[in-house]
Amino acid sequence: MPELFEDVIVRTIARLLTPFIQLFALYVLMHGHATPGGGFQAGVIMAASFILIAIALGLQEAKDRVKQKVRLPMESFGPLTFVVIGIICIACGGYYLQYTTVPLLPSLQAVGAILISAVEVGIGVTVMAMVTTIFFSMAGGKHA
Amino acid sequence: MRLAPLMVVLIIGATLAIAVAGMPAFGSSDAPAYTHVVPRYLEKGVEETGVGNIVTAIVVYYRGYDTFGEVTVIFTAGIAVIALLGRE
Numbered sequence: 208m209p210e211l212f213e214d215v216i217v218r219t220i221a222r223l224l225t226p227f228i229q230l231f232a233l234y235v236l237m238h239g240h241a242t243p244g245g246g247f248q249a250g251v252i253m254a255a256s257f258i259l260i261a262i263a264l265g266l267q268e269a270k271d272r273v274k275q276k277v278r279l280p281m282e283s284f285g286p287l288t289f290v291v292i293g294i295i296c297i298a299c300g301g302y303y304l305q306y307t308t309v310p311l312l313p314s315l316q317a318v319g320a321i322l323i324s325a326v327e328v329g330i331g332v333t334v335m336a337m338v339t340t341i342f343f344s345m346a347g348g349k350h351a
Numbered sequence: 352m353r354l355a356p357l358m359v360v361l362i363i364g365a366t367l368a369i370a371v372a373g374m375p376a377f378g379s380s381d382a383p384a385y386t387h388v389v390p391r392y393l394e395k396g397v398e399e400t401g402v403g404n405i406v407t408a409i410v411v412y413y414r415g416y417d418t419f420g421e422v423t424v425i426f427t428a429g430i431a432v433i434a435l436l437g438r439e
Contacts, residue, residue, distance in 0.1 A: 240402035245410065247421075282429050285422040293419075304415035307399065316401030323402050323411045330422055337429035344436040 221263030228256040236331045240320050246285070246327040250334025257339045266346055273339055281336035288329025292322055 236249035261269035293303045301308025306322040307315040375382035392409060400408040410418050 239404065240407050241404055243404065243406065245407055279433070282426060286419070286426050289415075289419045289422060293415075304412070304419070306412065307401065314401075316398070319399075319401030319412070323400065323407060326411050326415075326418075327407070330418070333422055333426055333429075337425050340429055341432045344432050 217263050221259050225256050225260055228259070229253060232256065232331075232335075236327060237324065239327050240324055246330025247334055249327075250331040251338060253331070253335040254338035254342070258342050261342065261346060266343065269339075270343060278336045278340055281332050282340065283333070284336075285329040285331075285333030288326055292326060 232249045232252035235244035235252060236246065239245035239249065257269050257273055260272060289304075292306070296305050296308055297303055299308045299310060307319045309318050309322065311318045311321070379385075392405060392413065396405050396408045397403055400412040402408050402412075
């Protein structure tokens with residue numbers, strides 16, 4: 208593991224900044240249907256917050272915040288969301304991923320927006336878990 | 352002996368240079384990329400998909416298969432890293 212920053216400024220700022228970075232990631236994720244953003248971007252921002260923790264507060268601290276047991280199932284969440292929603296669309300009489308055929312609400316546009324947001328959440332969760340896992344795997348070194 | 356590769360490179364380069372001259376001007380609104388499906392996406396995107404962000408509409412709705420493939424690629428990359436370096 209690389210040497211930790213013992214600088215109190217770095218550690219304090221990193222600890223203070225992390226919740227805001229994660230809040231911004233959630234905003235980018237949930238607002239992706241109306242403003243620039245979406246699952247890929249939100250996942251990377253969220254992963255960046257954990258990487259910041261790993262750099263400033265230590266790898267073990269970051270691993271404790273997003274545990275491997277939670278991360279590994281999250282990796283498969285995105286493809287599974289896509290497949291399940293796609294098959295639901297087929298079952299409701301549309302094409303694969305034709306969201307507006309699902310008779311969930313009277314307004315088909317609202318259904319489209321909801322299902323597109325659901326797919327974006329799946330993408331974001333997968334990207335977040337993947338980027339953090341790759342970083343933790345490579346940052347471990349011999350002393351992990 | 353070095354002449355043959357040079358000739359191949361020159362011929363391919365000349366062909367590409369001639370082909371570039373036939374491309375539409377940069378930013379031209381008459382380019383095929385802007386006249387094929389883009390007008391329909393812009394006109395009917397909100398009505399058909401229900402999301403206001405046209406980029407999201409194209410990425411997740413019209414090009415859903417493509418995005419599904421991208422997510423699968425990322426998933427596969429993560430699985431490969433876990434398989435090769437899985438030592439946390």
